Amino acid sequence: MSDMHSTPDITTLGALLARLPQTRDDLADLYRDLHTHPELPFAETRTAGLVATRLRDLGLEVTTGLGGTGVAAVLANGPGPRILLRADFDALPVQEQTGLPYASTTEGVMHACGHDMHVACLLGALDLLVAGRAHWAGTLTAVFQPAEEIGGGAQAMVDDGLFDRIGTPDVVLGQHVAPLPAGLIGCDPGPALAATDALKVTLYGKGAHGSRPEAAIDPVVMAAATVMRLQTVVSREIAGGETAVLTVGALNAGTKDNIIPGTAELKLNIRTYTGPVRAAVLAAVKRIVEGEAAVAGATRAPDIEPIDTYPVLVNDEDAVARTLAAFRRHFGEESVLDPGRATGSEDCGIFATASGAPLCYWFFGGIDPDTYRKAQTAGTADRDIPSNHSPHFAPLIEPTISIGVEAMTAAALTWLTPRQT
Missing domain, CATH: 3.40.630.10 (Zn peptidases)
Structure with a gap:
């Protein structure tokens, strides 16, 4: 050599x-x-x-x-x-x-x-x-x-x-x-350059007519609450000396103004540099997604699926x-x-x-x-x-x-x- x-x-x-x-x-x-x-x-x-x-x-x-x-x-x-x-x-x-x-x-x-x-x-x-x-x-x-x-x-x-x-x-x-x-x-x-974890989250609600929200479990509201809560992961759970980025790049739900859909889908992108920070962010995402679904009364647990990963x-x-x-x-x-x-x-x-x-x-x-x-x-x-x-x-x-x-x-x-x- x-x-x-x-x-x-x-x-x-x-x-x-x-x-x-x-x-x-x-x-x-x-x-x-x-x-x-x-x-x-x-x-x-x-x-x-x-x-x-x-x-x-x-x-x-x-x-x-x-x-x-x-x-x-x-x-x-x-x-x-x-x-x-x-x-x-x-x-x-x-x-x-x-x-x-x-x-x-x-x-x-x-x-x-x-x-x-x-x-x-x-x-x-x-x-x-x-x-x-x-x-x-x-x-x-x-x-x-x-x-x-x-x-x-x-x-x-x-x-x-x-x-x-x-x-x-x-x-x-x-x-x-x-x-x-x-x-x-x-x-x-x-x-x-950071590691990436891209995730697809599917939230399950119960569809109904837009005029009867009491008959539904609204996944749009569930998704909105989840997005807002996810914004606290980096600001409140990761130390100031560490680096992490969590972005919700897509939120898709519904087809018409007067129909409450049965599902909503989020796509997340996470960037980290160390194993412990990555583990902490992924654990927080899982806890928040499942927690917001439970609070909303979802009858089925959400799915969290990997899209792609970079080291x-x-x-x-x-x-x-x-x-x-x-x-x-x-x-x-x-x-x-x-x-x-x-x-x-x-x-x-x-x-x-x-x-x-x-x-x-x-x-x-x-x-x-x-x-x-x-x-x-x-x-x-x-x-x-x-x-x-x-x-x-x-x-x-x-x-x-x-x-x-x-x-x-x-x-x-x-x-x-x-x-x-």
Whole structure:
């Protein structure tokens, strides 16, 4: 493992990046194509096909259908470390409202989280690394993952024998475009992204005519009381020094104004960083949901069902320090920051946990710097800068793609063994 402690010089990185201007237009076209044709989790067949074709054209050994629609590729280039570079490629059930000429043509589906950008950047980095293979030694593995948005894709690929196909990595590297100025890179060591528990709660009442509420057990009132009581979990049951978020993202009940329905459904999203806090929040949700149903006189206990779960994403401190040192050398000190922990969630960490490898997962900006600066000066950045999952989210194509390609290439070279040419 002594090769893992080598450090690429800026000349080597520059030699690889010299090819980037030749590929920018193609990567931009690819990005626009992916953005126009988004696909939902585990249905990314067109995207997977495009990715697999490009990987084969680069000369990599390609495996498709991993975990359903996942794609993995390997390039063995002599003795040295085995690194895993990861991108996700599923879209969201969002109706796009950007007005872009390359906006989604799929009704109700949009790349609202930037996974199309991740694919373009990783393919761009692979192109540079393959073309510059004389400068490094080791084994390059790339994972294009489905279904990140439902927290199932990484585990599905692992369960389908990913590491039997590509080998066990010595490090896992991943990145995500964010509503930051293009040119900035942020990475937080330790528990950087929260665990998620998404739950569906079904409350059972008794239906009746709206004119005779005395004949009903009203699940709408039951749901309203439950929502209000759930707001006390974080504020009154979690210590001030801990972090938790509990959001009721959906409340559905009834079909008509004069009908009291028989059921109501809530969808909850919980974010935590530690096992004890997670257990406390989940226990409080169960107690409150069941308690409000009992107080309302429900004749059937509510159902609480999991929708999806993400583990905490933990960045290895040494891996972060080493990778960020390379970013600072290339991009400059002023372009690299520690954004602190975020309450978003990601399943990229599963590849690290399942393989026992350290993880470095960073964010790179995708917003026009002038637009961001003006909004920040006006104090309206939260309102005027669309975030991930917004129907208006639209990363600036350049320099965002170039920054993402450069970051992934620099990170990869940080872990591969340099060769004298």
